[in-house]
Amino acid sequence: MTDPTAITTDGATGRPAPSAGPSSPSADAGAAARRERLGHLLQHHGASLVLLGLAVFGTVAFDAFATGANLRAIVVSSSFLAIVALGMTFVIISGGIDLSVGSLFVLGGVLAAYGSRAGLLAALALPLAVCGAIGLLQGVLIGRLGMAPFIVTLAGLLGVRGLMLAVSDEGATTYLVEDRAFASLGQDGPFGVTWPVWITVALAAAGVVLLQRTGFGQNVYAVGGNEEAASLMGVPVVRTKILVYLLSGLLAGLAGALNAARLSSGVTILGIGLELDAIAAVVIGGTLLTGGVGGVTGTMAGVLLLGVIQNLINQVGNLTSAVQQVVSGAFLVLVVVAQRVLSRTQRLT
Template sequence: MTDPTAITAGGAAGRPAPPPDPPAPETGAARRERLGHLLQHHGAALVLLGLVAFGTLAFDSFATGANLRAVTVSSAFLAIVALGMTFVIISGGIDLSVGSLFVLGGVLAAYGSRAGVLAALALPLAVCGTIGLLQGVLIGRLGMAPFIVTLAGLLGVRGIMLAVSDEGATTYLVEDRAFASLGQDGPFGLTWPVLITVVLAVAGVVLLQRTGFGQNVYAVGGNEEAAGLMGVPVVRTKILVYLLSGLLAGLAGALNAARLSSGVTILGIGLELDAIAAVVIGGTLLTGGVGGVTGTMAGVLLLGVIQNLINQVGNLTSAVQQVVSGAFLVLVVVAQRILSRTQRLT
């Protein structure tokens, strides 16, 4: 009688099971595709690390705590705006109104601070969120072009801000100390805007990567018609991303007003372009369907580090920073096109 324990997986008594087939060697095309994917999603972080290492070696004052703190604090407000822009661009849209919403949020927050901290936060969020919602309805429900709708928003919202501030002649001061403290030092040696930015970035990663809404955003940006055929709520998704962008722009403006203790009316000009640049540098494609929050945060810090390094030189003007940022953006877009073409070929 045959011992049952002698029967192997192959079914023959006493005969060992054949070893598993070795994994197929990775081809050159697969390696190139994997490298292209890595550079697409983490290229900004790699360049950021390189620039930080260069700045640390080249300038004694770069890696100091005070300087790094200044970079993070100055980048926090752009990061909040760029977070909302990330969702919009991944969905295949664009939002040119965020700069105007940013300055309007600051003015409304300073104006509302006379009634306390809740009013200082609720007023800009309500107004800017409503404007973002309206833009989303025009784009999602009526099918209007995002560029035209948000360009109208850029002009119209700044007009609202001028009306509220008497053509910019009135600068409202932040009168509530509790609200003003939101722009100042917080725990762990950081300011509250930086901590709020970190919390929002983590929430953005979870929302984009771990929820059905985030998957809908990717689907709409990748192929809107196919997403609709698969049952994705295209209209609702578009409305929500513009609502989110308006809320975050208003929040960033409110926090900046708390930091400055006033609603400055000359801010926000060109902020929408900086936000778009940070998102694109972070690996999000303007065509939609590809991108992420971590890349955007790396793009924001990269722009901040570039500006800081130029300031470290001392004899260069702000115009140089604009030229360098523009040239860097062009290089990133060209690299993205090459990487996308390489991945299609493989």
Template sequence: MTATPGREQVSRVLQQHGALMVLAALVIVGSVAFDSFATAGNAASVLVSSSFTAIIAVGMTFVIISGGIDLSVGSLFVFGGVLAAYGSQYGLFVALALPLAACGLVGLLQGLLIARTGMAPFIVTLAGLLGVRGLMLAISNEGATTYLVKDSAFARLGQGGVLGLTWPVYITALLAVAAMVLLQRTAFGQNVYAVGGNEQGAALMGVPVARTKVYVYLMSGLLAGLAGVLNAARLSSGVTILGIGLELDVIAAVVIGGTLLTGGAGGITGTIAGVLLLGVIQSLINQVGNLTSAFQQVVSGLFLALVVVAQRLLGRAQRLG
């Protein structure tokens, strides 16, 4: 009947840190197997390329823990990038403020629709995905137009850095720490867990359910926009045809990181580990050389399936009969 505390703890640790353990194992295996894997250059490239996904994934973690989903992040990533590149002609401030305001507004509207009208997050954010993507194609001549960054200070935000890492990596790290504190150590974070764990119960316990949901989608929109801004700075341009299917990669990373797709459990450390895990898998496949990068998706897919099965089993072990 009773799961022994020992077993329960083991399954809890696996749930929360499984991705981190696999990540560590993969890094060790990769270092042994490939000479060019464990180099500072390769590590930096994995970190830099993962940082954009990681920023979006942080927002997605809040959304998924609250019991929702946000499919619009891929489109908002592009939207943010294009608006940043466009805004850069008016200087650094506009290049930052314009995309954040716009993406935040989309996130806010989605949050309001979901929280106030009770519409399904899947549908609302799917509408966001299609609408914003369509808007991008419409204004960019079916993707033919690319917006070049006109402000050098803005470009340095994406390309400059210290210690071999670019600023986006540091920004991601800062955001991740802030998000951890927000999730674990503030009333808002607790409310997110409560809403995702038992929405009705949370309402009866006095949690402002609707407000919590609105904030979560607002945050996800802002972070997706920010990731787009940084990416535009890195590329010195806003490209409209990027980020197709990005939302699915992000969701995969969050779930691999141990956040339950059904809501109520998960965390930022797991998400970061999940993002890095996908990045390392990609890097390893590149090391093998004769495999195409499409195999990265095959491996990620298999891994995702494995994680979901493992979560089911772990969840059972943690519960009483």
């Protein structure tokens, strides 16, 4: 009979064989790697997973949710926020913030409608030139003079809206879009989907390439991750900051112009709180407010997620728009808490 207490020996050396303890260093390393991969997946693709889950729920719970007309309505209404949030993604990854995009959005719409009297090119060039110049100025103040992004863009939020009121006679004048070609840019499009959606898809694809495949994109990540280290490595910190705010201003103005084409007028009461929606979409998409981490695809998923939440609330029928704001705010808090936990877990591994 074999003694159960006997020590197992190595047949080649006669020495005691190593005992398999509760865990080995390789097993611990494997578990840590799995936790890190899971954290990375949730950080970068969590919004997409939640969006998929909500889409399945909406399809099962509401007959009208998965119809072609409803899905088109979601993507069309989300396209303007998506363009603004695209620029915000670059700004936040670089470690900044842009509170002026809501005012730039409405100013772009008013200027586009005003410029449409001279044709399609003027309707696009005027808002892009003015909004781009304002974004450039904010970038110079932040990058060259070292002023705080929050203060500079908060001043931009107030000043740009004041400029819009001056252009529109204190909001009393609503300019109508007079050029048919410009109006069709916001109302027509192939396959029953308006041009702003296709423009958003093209801009998002370009944003992915710019952020992931170019030196400028790597500079944005480096500046947001550690500005001092980036400067020591030779990264053009000032130029990078200026360019991200220029990009944000251009995209906000473009979104406003496309929205004016859709509405056939430069409505002066739009854009209030749009900057908060853009920030929420970016953060929900996995971009950290501290900078250095994020991506365009996550932002697009965050925008669609906000649109789907609003649409599902509308599907219920007896809930007010205030409920959508409460749900979006609560969801944003949950996302930020989850990001905090994931970041701490990844540091531990």
